[in-house]
Amino acid sequence: MHATIRDVAAHSGVSIATVSRALNTPELLNAETLAKVRESIEALDFMPSARGRQLRGVRTRLVGVIVPTLANPVFAESLQGIDEAASASDYRLMLMTTAYDSARERRAIETLREQRVDGLIATVADAESNPLLDELDRIHLPYVLAHNDTVRRAAVSVDNRRAARDGVFALLQRGHKRVLMLAGSFAESDRARLRYRGYENAMLDAGLTPYAPLEMDFNAEELPPSLLAHLSDPLRRPTALFCSNDRLAMIVIRGLRHAGLSVPGDISVLGFDGIPLGEWLSTALSSVATPNREIGRHAWLRLAKQLGLPGDPDDALDPIAFKLPHSVRIGATIASYIEPAARMAALEPENPA
Amino acid sequence: MHATIRDVAAHSGVSIATVSRALNTPELLNAETLAKVRESIEALDFMPSARGRQLRGVRTRLVGVIVPTLANPVFAESLQGIDEAASASDYRLMLMTTAYDSARERRAIETLREQRVDGLIATVADAESNPLLDELDRIHLPYVLAHNDTVRRAAVSVDNRRAARDGVFALLQRGHKRVLMLAGSFAESDRARLRYRGYENAMLDAGLTPYAPLEMDFNAEELPPSLLAHLSDPLRRPTALFCSNDRLAMIVIRGLRHAGLSVPGDISVLGFDGIPLGEWLSTALSSVATPNREIGRHAWLRLAKQLGLPGDPDDALDPIAFKLPHSVRIGATIASYIEPAARMAALEPENPA
DNA sequence: CTGAAAGCGCTAACAG
DNA sequence: CTGTTAGCGCTTTCAG
Numbered sequence A, B: 001m002h003a004t005i006r007d008v009a010a011h012s013g014v015s016i017a018t019v020s021r022a023l024n025t026p027e028l029l030n031a032e033t034l035a036k037v038r039e040s041i042e043a044l045d046f047m048p049s050a051r052g053r054q055l056r057g058v059r060t061r062l063v064g065v066i067v068p069t070l071a072n073p074v075f076a077e078s079l080q081g082i083d084e085a086a087s088a089s090d091y092r093l094m095l096m097t098t099a100y101d102s103a104r105e106r107r108a109i110e111t112l113r114e115q116r117v118d119g120l121i122a123t124v125a126d127a128e129s130n131p132l133l134d135e136l137d138r139i140h141l142p143y144v145l146a147h148n149d150t151v152r153r154a155a156v157s158v159d160n161r162r163a164a165r166d167g168v169f170a171l172l173q174r175g176h177k178r179v180l181m182l183a184g185s186f187a188e189s190d191r192a193r194l195r196y197r198g199y200e201n202a203m204l205d206a207g208l209t210p211y212a213p214l215e216m217d218f219n220a221e222e223l224p225p226s227l228l229a230h231l232s233d234p235l236r237r238p239t240a241l242f243c244s245n246d247r248l249a250m251i252v253i254r255g256l257r258h259a260g261l262s263v264p265g266d267i268s269v270l271g272f273d274g275i276p277l278g279e280w281l282s283t284a285l286s287s288v289a290t291p292n293r294e295i296g297r298h299a300w301l302r303l304a305k306q307l308g309l310p311g312d313p314d315d316a317l318d319p320i321a322f323k324l325p326h327s328v329r330i331g332a333t334i335a336s337y338i339e340p341a342a343r344m345a346a347l348e349p350e351n352p353a
Numbered sequence C: 001c002t003g004a005a006a007g008c009g010c011t012a013a014c015a016g
Numbered sequence D: 001c002t003g004t005t006a007g008c009g010c011t012t013t014c015a016g
Helices: A005-012 A016-024 A031-044 A050-056 A073-088 A102-114 A131-139 A160-173 A190-205 A225-231 A246-258 A276-280 A292-306 A340-347 B005-012 B016-024 B031-044 B050-056 B073-088 B102-114 B131-139 B160-173 B190-205 B225-231 B246-258 B276-280 B292-306 B340-347
Strands: A062-067 A092-097 A119-122 A143-146 A155-158 A179-183 A240-243 A268-273 A287-289 A321-324 A327-329 B062-067 B092-097 B119-122 B143-146 B155-158 B179-183 B240-243 B268-273 B286-289 B321-324 B327-329
Touching (some): A005 A016, A005 A031, A050 B050, A062 A073, A073 A092, A073 A292, A073 B073, A073 B092, A092 A102, A102 A119, A102 A131, A131 A143, A143 A292, A155 A160, A155 A292, A160 A179, A160 A240, A160 A268, A160 A287, A160 A327, A179 A190, A246 A268, A246 B276, A276 B246, A292 A321, B005 B016, B005 B031, B016 B031, B062 B102, B073 B092, B073 B292, B102 B119, B102 B131, B143 B292, B155 B292, B160 B190, B160 B268, B160 B286, B160 B327, B179 B190, B225 B246, B240 B246, B246 B268, B246 B276
Parallel strands (some): A062 A092, A062 A119, A119 A143, A143 A155, A155 A321, A240 A268, B062 B092, B062 B119, B119 B143, B143 B155, B155 B321, B179 B240, B268 B286
Antiparallel strands (some): A092 B092, B286 B327
């Protein structure tokens, strides 16, 4: 099948050691010998096998990457960040997806261990009490979690609670008082739970009573009755909705408009994730933006440090968990709240400046 | 570092051959021996090394995947499709991105060859005359192109020309005659060129004169002057725009609205790619949808066939290039063209039913 | 049913 | 400067 180092040696009439040196330390070779060997390499289409090589050394220069899905742009971006950073250190990625399924997480880790990856970057369903991760600790396989928001393990994420709190605060600052939080499924992600806590914090800090979170189906065409019920009374309905992610926010905006409500005229909407497409909507989506690519990049940097790679000297401090800054992106889906009375007045024909 | 088969053998007092059998052909072992060995495996956290194993056999059960970027949802979806299908056959993915750069393409292929991947799935900048691919042919490394639309090599894609033609035809069917095509950059992709040819075909078939394509910057905040010039005269401007991809379409819609034009009231817009988010816009994006996940899946299936894997018996035929069906998704960004006269009439106060 | 031993492709002493 | 040789972790005859 493939030419081996032995074939090249035979072809050029030298020993395999010389061929190996031609590959790894060409400066140690006689120019003529080197040329001769290189010719044979060309002629035979020889390409040294990383397998054979890695069998000796400890390092494989392979990183395992485990993400739930690539359908979510958040993870695609993050993977992009990992890829860019790891490539720069001449590391290769081995990708596995899990669909948030713990059986698949287990298989992914097994596979990656068999492949002798030097380390792992993973986004898991449950970061806190996770036997799989405990096992990684036990066998000393370096890993870094990405997006998982925990202090118990090496992780890179935003501070989801604070990010959500800041986002909701931006709504409250604009005069909103009745802010409702919508979430996909809390079961799926610890992150959604942390975001709800952030929402609670912001409401309580402002002396307001948080609503219970409203879980809704991600793929529904229509807004769920539970939400519609909330919206029926124009004078008491929420004036702003905080959605636990951008996809949900887009679905909700569409549903609200179908229901005859204007965004942000009648109701403001804030998402979470800051997916790039959101900015390109005709009504730019307001969102708590997370630096996904940076999360990926930093996950790699932390792993690289665990692996003892050179690395930038400027990332000195090394807390176990690593929080990257989020930002609240105010687009066009948020308006300041106007008291109904003032709103009426504004509609009067002659309104004094 | 890691426990090896020898450690396990020593720990359980058997030979390494027996441990190997415990792993691969447990049915050949005495139950007690097997149990003993398994205990040792547990105790030592032993995980067989794919490297050692693959050194002997020919197959690595590794596929290399080369895509330009994951920032484009088209490729993220396609990768998802490859991943799902390859995982099902117990193959692992090794991912490399190239940013459409041919030097990176070269390095990616080298790396993957060194890793002894059994085959390659790639999306390249230039599929027709590509020395890298010629070399793959020469060394008999099985590969399948994904998204590249060529008949010269094994490829899975939609028929970009026909897909574009069908999309434009849908516009013409709705009465549009002045249809302009917008593209990101033709240099970047052979696909964009094929789409323009499809646009030309549709126009010529309808007895209309195609406009020259208008290339525009992808990241601009504002519409380019060249486009604005086209839009200045309400009576002669294009009534529909065909954008070579969805991202462009979203940017354009936003720009049009900023410029005071209504979509689809004043002007219709059609995109290409059918990214899922497009359907969730408040004005659902019309688009020529390509089955990206399926493209990934079929790319794997074709590769699997080249690799001699069992595979579904129902994909009998085997043309080199493989075209998957596209579909024209009519959203809310397309309206039927109304003659200016009729339009005036419709605005009259008393309009007979 | 189990063990001994050869060998997969390569690197790294160690000699020469 | 170059060749010889001993493994790296595993599978696979071939004997027993």
